[in-house]
Amino acid sequence: MITTEKITTTDVKRFNKNRIFRLIHYADKISRQEIADILQLSLPTVNQNLKLLLEKNLIDFVGNFESTGGRKAQAITVNGMSKCAVSVNLSDAGIKVSLVDLKGEIVFSEKKSISFTEDAVYSESIAQLVKDVISRNNVADEDVLGVGITIPGIFDNDNKTLVFSPTMGIRNYPIAELTKAIPYTCRATNITRANAYAEFWFDRKFENLTMNNVEDFNRSAASGQSDAKLYVMLNTGVGGAYIDKEKLQTGVHNRYGEFGHMTIHPHGRKCFCGKEGCFEAYVSARRLSTEQDCTLDEFFSQLQQENPRFIKVFEEYLDDLTTGINNLYIMCDGNVVVGGPVAKYLVPYQDKIRRMLVEKYSFDTDGSYFSFAQCTAEQADTGAALMFLGEFISNI
Incomplete structure (x- = not known):
């Protein structure tokens, strides 16, 4: 140009x-x-x-x-402690607050089993936890870049209202009510997008550790070339995100990445959203745990012991998973990364998954576009805080 x-x-x-x-x-x-x-x-x-x-x-x-x-x-x-950001993870299990330094490393975390309520007690509890984590680590107010809040649910266009969070039982709740007692810049985002940003951050960092010349660095960090990735998160729900050059795609209605609710089996299994045949109904963590009356650990233990029932369920699971991933790859024509709590159990089956993807794709591919996320669950939880760090670094 x-x-x-x-x-x-x-x-x-x-x-x-x-x-x-x-x-x-x-x-x-x-x-x-x-x-x-x-x-x-x-x-x-x-x-x-x-x-x-x-x-x-x-x-x-x-x-x-x-x-x-x-x-x-x-x-x-x-100097990691020169600047910090705070991640606040809200869920039906409680509140988790983590202090993240400029390197992206978790300095300190604290959890409280506090259930959501619409009164001021809940927001004040969040604020107090944030203040405690910052003061315990002797961080000056001017060195706090911001507080990123993650919530499982759908937001409105400008992320000012939590439209619906099924797991927390929240509808049409103003985010300002959550943040009003926090004396720092705050942003709230969908937990899946935050997790995807964390995966992007750490994936890119791992990639850059291998660079040894200016071409490698410019290609990965400073060039106009795309390093876009599509992320699929397998949890009790299924969602995802698309990130290109640190920018999260949001879509017209701020619902980009709701991959869990694409239909893979018309008139199929009932989904948590109320519709039938959704991707989520077939590949969420519930499919391999709650619905089998066991934990994920127990499921994969039984699988290794060649339990016929569990083998059948898992074969069906992989078939549905690869159908969904193949659909996403056909649409995005780029790298697809799978993360979330289920992903770590699937790593030993990566070659099999790739073979199934190759069989389902209509054009030439070796399945190398598919990979598993590299960061830990704890790192993934810090995605909303990492967004502040990423913005700060881009403006240095």
């Missing part, structure tokens, strides 16, 4: 500073020379930007690398 927009020296300096910080963030520990080599910048430019980042308390020098024959190189890393 031809553009007449002029790039100023200030723009170049800001761009270089951001690239240097991102590289340090992705690499965890790195030397000045490695930064210069990977980004193809001069050492004076690298040193000038490191000084700026150090003045803002965003980086630390943490000892030296082993000598390779000359002077030992200083190890540079992100």
Whole structure:
């Protein structure tokens, strides 16, 4: 695309500073020379930007690398506690609050078995937990980027009203009622989208740990190329998200990613939403646990013991799962990542799932577009907080 927009020296300096910080963030520990080599910048430019980042308390020098024959190189890393964000996970099981540092690492978490109520007691309980987590870790108010709240349910277009949360029994509830006692910037989002953002964050971080030249870095972190992924979350409900360049797609009615409610069997099993034949009715965690009168651990234990009943259920489950994934792949023509509590049990069957996907796809593919999420359940829970961190990093 031809553009007449002029790039100023200030723009170049800001761009270089951001690239240097991102590289340090992705690499965890790195030397000045490695930064210069990977980004193809001069050492004076690298040193000038490191000084700026150090003045803002965003980086630390943490000892030296082993000598390779000359002077030992200083190890540079992100100062994780320079900025933080808080994740608040609301569910029918209670409230979970976590403090997440700039590296995306969980510093502290606390859970309380507090049930939802529409009076002020509930919102005040959330606020008190947030304040406690921040004060216990001696974080200054100006270093708190925001509080991300996740809720299982459907929101209105501007995320100001929780339209419906079946598991929590909430309808048309103003988000402002939840956040009014919290003295920080707050945002609420669907838990599946938040989890998907966390998967995107950690997937990208794992990918960038393997980079060793400027082409790798630019392709994954700073180029115009798409690193879009479609995420499917298998929990007691089934949902998902589509993320491209850190941007979550929302759709016209803020319902993008409600993959669980696409029909895979017309007039089939009754779904939790009230309709029939939904993807969720066939591949949610309930299919392999509650409906079999066991836990997921027990189900897969019986499967390993070659229990015929459980084998039959699982074969049907995989057939329905791959039908849904194949449908999504045909529509998005991109990488599909499966996460959520069920996913960890399915990892040993990845090759089988890929073979089934190949058989169901109408065009050439080896099934490599499909993978499982890499981050832990605890990391996935911090997605709403990571959104604040991602915005901050993009503007450094």
